[in-house]
Amino acid sequence: MVTFDKKKSLIYNGGKLNSFIRFRNKELGKIQNKMSKCKKYSNRWKKLNCGKKKLLLKSRNKIMDVLQKYISYLISYCVKNKVFLIVIVDINGIRENISSVGIKVDYQEETYTSQTCLECGKRYKPTNRNYKCQYGFEYHRDSVGAINILKKYTIGTLKDKSDWLEGVLTSPYGVRYDSNSTSCQTDWNSRPFSQVVSV
Numbered sequence: 001m002v003t004f005d006k007k008k009s010l011i012y013n014g015g016k017l018n019s020f021i022r023f024r025n026k027e028l029g030k031i032q033n034k035m036s037k038c039k040k041y042s043n044r045w046k047k048l049n050c051g052k053k054k055l056l057l058k059s060r061n062k063i064m065d066v067l068q069k070y071i072s073y074l075i076s077y078c079v080k081n082k083v084f085l086i087v088i089v090d091i092n093g094i095r096e097n098i099s100s101v102g103i104k105v106d107y108q109e110e111t112y113t114s115q116t117c118l119e120c121g122k123r124y125k126p127t128n129r130n131y132k133c134q135y136g137f138e139y140h141r142d143s144v145g146a147i148n149i150l151k152k153y154t155i156g157t158l159k160d161k162s163d164w165l166e167g168v169l170t171s172p173y174g175v176r177y178d179s180n181s182t183s184c185q186t187d188w189n190s191r192p193f194s195q196v197v198s199v
């Protein structure tokens, strides 16, 4: 998940979430493979089925913990920075969470938002997380997407200039999940995406 609020882009690190999901899928595959080799409803089958249920529950709790911490971080960020409207592309479940604290949620379709250069308006398809236009503009791909979604929502086009995108675009911040903490940590993203933008 990546956000932009006319000043700052926040990148919510998905590494832990992905590794929880990968681990769950791998273990689930192992159990299901073993289950397929024994007779249905036999003692061994029942034992494996019980293990499967435990795995799914534990994984679900871990995944929900990441999502809940990220969403609560986002909500407190909005409250602190007086953000009253969130424009989203597609995040299941987030609408209910955010609407409940009085922040309006609206939808914006995302065609070309992660491809259009913030500087020259030309299209380029990034092959990794680094968006790099042939004319030199460079930034985090998903932050480009987030900025363009706001642009599309506020001025209706990706081509025109927007006054809030003048001057220096700061490096995105990273938001990191911490399983031991009740909240998330924000730190400077060390990757070199700092770039002067004059759209």
Ligand SMILES: [Zn+2]
Residues within 6 Å of the ligand: 117, 118, 119, 120, 121, 122, 133, 134, 135, 136, 137
């Ligand atoms: Zn460009």
